[in-house]
Amino acid sequence: xxxxxxxxxxxxxxxxxxxxxxxxxxxxxxxxxxxxxxxxxxxxxxxxxxxxxxxxxxxxxxxxxxxxxxxxxxxxxxxxxxxxxxxxxxxxxxxxxxxxxxxxxxxxxxxxxxxxxxxxxxxxxxxxxxxxxxxxxxxxxxxxxxxxxxxxxxxxxxxxxxxxxxxxxxxxxxxxxxxxxxxxxx
Amino acid sequence: xxxxxxxxxxxxxxxxxxxxxxxxxxxxxxxxxxxxxxxxxxxxxxxxxxxxxxxxxxxxxxxxxxxxxxxxxxxxxxxxxxxxxxxxxxxxxxxxxxxxxxxxxxxxxxxxxxxxxxxxxxxxxxxxxxxxxxxxxxxxxxxxxxxxxxxxxxxxxxxxxxxxxxxxxxxxxxxxxxxxxxxxxx
Numbered sequence: 001x002x003x004x005x006x007x008x009x010x011x012x013x014x015x016x017x018x019x020x021x022x023x024x025x026x027x028x029x030x031x032x033x034x035x036x037x038x039x040x041x042x043x044x045x046x047x048x049x050x051x052x053x054x055x056x057x058x059x060x061x062x063x064x065x066x067x068x069x070x071x072x073x074x075x076x077x078x079x080x081x082x083x084x085x086x087x088x089x090x091x092x093x094x095x096x097x098x099x100x101x102x103x104x105x106x107x108x109x110x111x112x113x114x115x116x117x118x119x120x121x122x123x124x125x126x127x128x129x130x131x132x133x134x135x136x137x138x139x140x141x142x143x144x145x146x147x148x149x150x151x152x153x154x155x156x157x158x159x160x161x162x163x164x165x166x167x168x169x170x171x172x173x174x175x176x177x178x179x180x181x182x183x184x185x186x
Numbered sequence: 187x188x189x190x191x192x193x194x195x196x197x198x199x200x201x202x203x204x205x206x207x208x209x210x211x212x213x214x215x216x217x218x219x220x221x222x223x224x225x226x227x228x229x230x231x232x233x234x235x236x237x238x239x240x241x242x243x244x245x246x247x248x249x250x251x252x253x254x255x256x257x258x259x260x261x262x263x264x265x266x267x268x269x270x271x272x273x274x275x276x277x278x279x280x281x282x283x284x285x286x287x288x289x290x291x292x293x294x295x296x297x298x299x300x301x302x303x304x305x306x307x308x309x310x311x312x313x314x315x316x317x318x319x320x321x322x323x324x325x326x327x328x329x330x331x332x333x334x335x336x337x338x339x340x341x342x343x344x345x346x347x348x349x350x351x352x353x354x355x356x357x358x359x360x361x362x363x364x365x366x367x368x369x370x371x372x
Contacts, residue, residue, distance in 0.1 A: 002328040004327075006326060007323075011327070014224060015199050040195075042316040045315070047223065049226055070197060084370055085372075126312065131228075138193050141191040143188060144188055153196060153350060178262065179355055180354045183262060184267030
């Protein structure tokens with residue numbers, strides 16, 4: 001039996017991604033989002049949605065670039081903080097003791113300590129309602145050698161954080177369920 | 187030390203969502219996607235990206251509606267199959283023995299056996315490149331009573347499937363890492 005929960009932004013799994021940008025003075029900032037996902041394979045693109053009220057919104061509009069830093073479960077607290085505090089008020093990198101690394105490819109910083117990062121340049125943005133929808137072309141993906149198995153990402157080593165917006169809670173990654181385009185073959 | 191992996195659509199966590207639609211003859215179809223995410227809070231919207239070559243693309247364009255059915259880990263094989271086979275060739279519901287439920291709110295079916303579903307009407311679509319980006323307004327979310335704790339989604343009961351596109355593998359959900367907007371408070 002299914003219960004109606006209403007018109008809500010609750011669906012799982014949702015990501016926990018930390019969006020890096022530079023403000024007008026060049027100060028690095030980072031903000032956590034759960035509204036986003038890959039949106040095109042060619043060109044490779046990832047979308048994120050931000051409220052105009054966020055400090056990051058103005059920075060991305062000005063520089064037309066952002067990074068996505070994927071925290072491991074070890075950094076769930078820092079990632080949560082990045083979604084609570086505003087770069088208008090504090091230097092979130094300094095507050096958490098993490099390192100803003102300068103991208104050589106796009107005009108935005110990323111979180112050095114996080115195991116996987118995407119460098120993106122904005123190719124489109126679109127007003128939906130409360131949120132503005134940014135489409136960023138992925139210029140490069142970088143990952144720590146410690147989470148790579150050859151040229152593949154090993155999710156059991158990377159251990160990303162998964163968000164449940166309908167429960168207000170973060171989760172870790174569990175066991176492998178099998179290979180994609182494989183376990184369902186008749 | 188970070189290694190450059192190139193401009194690729196690899197980021198975690200990615201969702202595993204089964205998109206329901208009716209074709210021109212009214213036959214229910216379902217297709218698995220990993221490219222998608224929530225994209226606006228007001229109105230509540232979820233985006234999915236599809237190649238024009240998919241059977242689902244034409245159905246959604248014609249009916250301007252889709253559902254998102256979230257498989258539990260118990261249905262990882264069926265979800266994988268829904269991403270391999272095409273509704274042009276087979277009736278994927280019949281092949282897997284799962285039930286197409288008719289939405290009373292939008293012109294699309296959902297997978298009755300899956301624990302959480304979203305009913306969406308298309309309010310925008312946008313060509314990016316290989317993929318077309320659909321923005322669907324969430325008209326309702328429904329969940330099985332068995333995955334609810336009061337009016338909250340209990341992710342440890344729902345047990346969604348998480349995709350790792352950079353490893354080609356599905357994963358289950360692990361342990362709770364704590365409350366959102368809570369564990370990072372200074």
